[in-house]
């Protein structure tokens with residue numbers, strides 16, 4: 001199978017290469033760049049020397065549409081929306097790692113992203129790629145809107161409770177922390193070492209673009225739309241997200257029932273690991289496609305605390321994108337991804 005990566009010089013791109021190199025069904029892996037075509041890939045990332053020998057090609061939508069079986073677009077917002085106008089009629093299946101096709105309502109996209117939305121005819125064709133919860137649609141999809149990193153951690157943690165309708169989403173508060181690779185390769189004042197090291201920062205309070213993405217999915221599960229409170233933080237580490245969620249639960253919910261809800265939801269999902277007797281840490285999933293989740297019902301307050309950790313670049317980006325490719329192509333779901341986290 002021939003695979004192309006647009007945005008290959010970014011952090012999502014290099015993570016795709018690390019994982020796809022070992023994928024048994026990928027025979028050709030081509031890398032594309034809008035700014036460095038003609039450059040050897042290992043001149044940009046010396047750690048791939050003698051392992052991956054690609055040369056960056058310029059981005060040509062027509063060539064991409066005709067020559068590849070699967071195209072990953074791992075570029076800033078707006079790039080995939082534009083490319084997709086050509087790719088939609090080509091043979092390739094497309095997996096977009098940006099938020100361009102995640103929000104069904106274009107006006108909501110424009111409010112939160114501050115830029116024009118993709119054509120609604122394209123958004124309608126996209127399937128939201130939360131692998132564990134949208135499997136049947138993903139298998140039939142031509143275009144995948146790969147979920148955002150925070151929404152992946154949050155939604156995997158909340159999905160069992162939301163689908164069983166045992167939480168009151170009007171009381172939901174989400175507190176999430178991310179490593180700095182979540183902001184991509186380009187340095188900024190926010191991620192500059194001296195600004196970020198030895199510090200814990202909160203940002204975009206009530207303004208983060210992942211808020212409507214989480215709300216949209218919860219609405220689909222629960223049936224009613226509730227605004228949520230979502231507060232992201234930047235932590236001085238390179239990879240990892242921890243999302244901690246708090247909500248009121250139904251009066252009748254017991255610890256035994258919560259345990260059963262999570263076990264039923266995740267007994268057959270290879271990449272979600274649940275455990276209510278210890279707290280997850282980002283190090284337990286570092287460099288892997290796993291999500292570790294714990295859940296703690298407080299009978300005293302009538303609230304539940306759910307904690308979910310992922311590696312933002314793997315399950316939050318490249319790993320889930322490959323998991324979705326596996327589902328779309330009918331491969332083993334774990335192909336190319338079944339590796340132990342890097343520890344310590």
Ligand SMILES: NC(=O)C1=CN([C@@H]2O[C@H](COP(=O)(O)OP(=O)(O)OC[C@H]3O[C@@H](n4cnc5c(N)ncnc54)[C@H](OP(=O)(O)O)[C@@H]3O)[C@@H](O)[C@H]2O)C=CC1
Pocket residue numbers: 006007008009010011012013032033034035036059074075076077079097098099147148149181182183184185186312313316317
């Ligand atoms: N980092 C993360 O944890 C996650 C990121 N995402 C999303 O995935 C996407 C990629 O993120 P990330 O890799 O971190 O970002 P980076 O900034 O690290 O990389 C983005 C890449 O996009 C390429 N690019 C820029 N402009 C264009 C263009 N006009 N056409 C084609 N390619 C372009 C650039 O490469 P070049 O100049 O060589 O073309 C750049 O290397 C973003 O939309 C991001 O929001 C999603 C989930 C998690």
Ligand SMILES: CC(=O)N[C@@H](CCC(=O)OP(=O)(O)O)C(=O)O
Pocket residue numbers: 077097098099147148149150178179180181182183184209210232234
């Ligand atoms: C730490 C950090 O800055 N994280 C990024 C995550 C962005 C991301 O993944 O955005 P997409 O929706 O395009 O996937 C942020 O908060 O904007």
